Amino acid sequence: MTKKDARLLHLGILGCGPISQIAHFDAAKKARNVELTAICDLADDLRERMAVLHQPRAAYRDYEAMLADGRVEAVLIGVADQFHVPLALQALQAGKHVLVEKPLGVTIEECEALRDALEKGRSGSPSPSVRSPGFSRPEPPTNPTTSEGERPPPPLVLQIGNNRRFDPGIAFARKFVQEEMGELLSFKAWYWDSLYRYTMTDNLQAIPLISEAARKPAGNPKADRRRYFMLTHASHLVDTARWLGGELLSVRARLRNRFEAYCWFVEVEFAQGALGHLDLTIPARGDFEEGFQIQGEHGSVKGQVFLPWYHKSSVVECFSTKDRQYRRPLGEDAHTYKLQLEQFADRILHGDRQHGANLDDGVAAIRALVAIARSIERGERVTLAEVTGGV
Numbered sequence: 001m002t003k004k005d006a007r008l009l010h011l012g013i014l015g016c017g018p019i020s021q022i023a024h025f026d027a028a029k030k031a032r033n034v035e036l037t038a039i040c041d042l043a044d045d046l047r048e049r050m051a052v053l054h055q056p057r058a059a060y061r062d063y064e065a066m067l068a069d070g071r072v073e074a075v076l077i078g079v080a081d082q083f084h085v086p087l088a089l090q091a092l093q094a095g096k097h098v099l100v101e102k103p104l105g106v107t108i109e110e111c112e113a114l115r116d117a118l119e120k121g122r123s124g125s126p127s128p129s130v131r132s133p134g135f136s137r138p139e140p141p142t143n144p145t146t147s148e149g150e151r152p153p154p155p156l157v158l159q160i161g162n163n164r165r166f167d168p169g170i171a172f173a174r175k176f177v178q179e180e181m182g183e184l185l186s187f188k189a190w191y192w193d194s195l196y197r198y199t200m201t202d203n204l205q206a207i208p209l210i211s212e213a214a215r216k217p218a219g220n221p222k223a224d225r226r227r228y229f230m231l232t233h234a235s236h237l238v239d240t241a242r243w244l245g246g247e248l249l250s251v252r253a254r255l256r257n258r259f260e261a262y263c264w265f266v267e268v269e270f271a272q273g274a275l276g277h278l279d280l281t282i283p284a285r286g287d288f289e290e291g292f293q294i295q296g297e298h299g300s301v302k303g304q305v306f307l308p309w310y311h312k313s314s315v316v317e318c319f320s321t322k323d324r325q326y327r328r329p330l331g332e333d334a335h336t337y338k339l340q341l342e343q344f345a346d347r348i349l350h351g352d353r354q355h356g357a358n359l360d361d362g363v364a365a366i367r368a369l370v371a372i373a374r375s376i377e378r379g380e381r382v383t384l385a386e387v388t389g390g391v
């Protein structure tokens, strides 16, 4: 049993679909500083079964009703990408902190509008006790375990579920890059989802419950494979590239589609000057593989990332010219969904620095995805600053 902290973040989870069943309910129950206060889904069958299984204090059919529950301090949004932005905005307007699944949204414009609204809301609401029309904050929940003298909560936090950032191996690589590598020469990363992925995940996890009553976006967002793979998988690859290699300026992408497999090779221009190459291949006729190689002035990094459902830390080796040694950490806890939730809660409860992707990261990521799509359509290099629309 997880030993819980005295002060817990009271979380409501929106969506009882596969991602919540596989990752977020478990993460909320295991996170040392989170209480699963409420769940919400308009599919009665899913919600009722999840409520019995996970025992939140409340289960809501209606999202507005969950947002009106004064005990709920933050919401985790685990629903289809097309719904992320409006539902995140609604939560922020109700004064709730938000952890929203990746990608932040599906168009640049909606993501930027959300960023602008949050910035405006923050500037209009300098302290939690001042209510602004856009972003009111509820009274803090009655919590008998809250210790006296704690710092007031920070302004509303929005974090995106780019859980790779919480893989201890990737976190180690990031620290090494930032503190020891000096100037970067080159950055390569790849993400190959396996043809056999669902055999592996079906063996690893309980098969998720599906409901006919689940709310889905119009049409079938998975029907357009290019678009779906970009939003679902490239959103991880692009965030890892930015997290380790820094801002992206432009891309030149090529796509080959044969025997129902897709391969994107993306030449990346980093703001700091490193040469970059990203490779997204789906489905690969082989194992799931994700990884990166970085060359820098004072060292190099190699990383092998595993299918996240194994909760196994990446194997990362950093070579430093300072001591001429390879360093390889053992990340014994790599439940990245739990770790991202714990850090989100620490940010809100204790004012810790945010490691998770924020709104600027979300906007930059969608710009990168759109730029890759436009580059393929036009057959030329595309700068992230110039693109508009969706993938």
Ligand SMILES: NC(=O)c1ccc[n+]([C@@H]2O[C@H](COP(=O)([O-])OP(=O)(O)OC[C@H]3O[C@@H](n4cnc5c(N)ncnc54)[C@H](O)[C@@H]3O)[C@@H](O)[C@H]2O)c1
Pocket (backbone or CB within 6 Å): 014, 015, 016, 017, 018, 019, 020, 040, 041, 042, 043, 046, 061, 062, 063, 078, 079, 080, 081, 083, 087, 101, 102, 103, 161, 162, 163, 211, 213, 214, 215, 216, 231, 232, 308
């Ligand atoms: N971080 C990761 O590793 C990872 C992995 C897989 C999926 N994801 C992300 O998870 C999301 C998809 O999750 P899913 O597959 O569980 O989605 P889903 O669409 O299958 O399920 C979402 C559930 O939310 C409910 N819902 C939607 N809108 C609602 C509303 N307004 N009010 C009440 N209930 C509502 C639906 O009824 C449904 O049951 C995507 O954003 C995807 O990118 C992330």
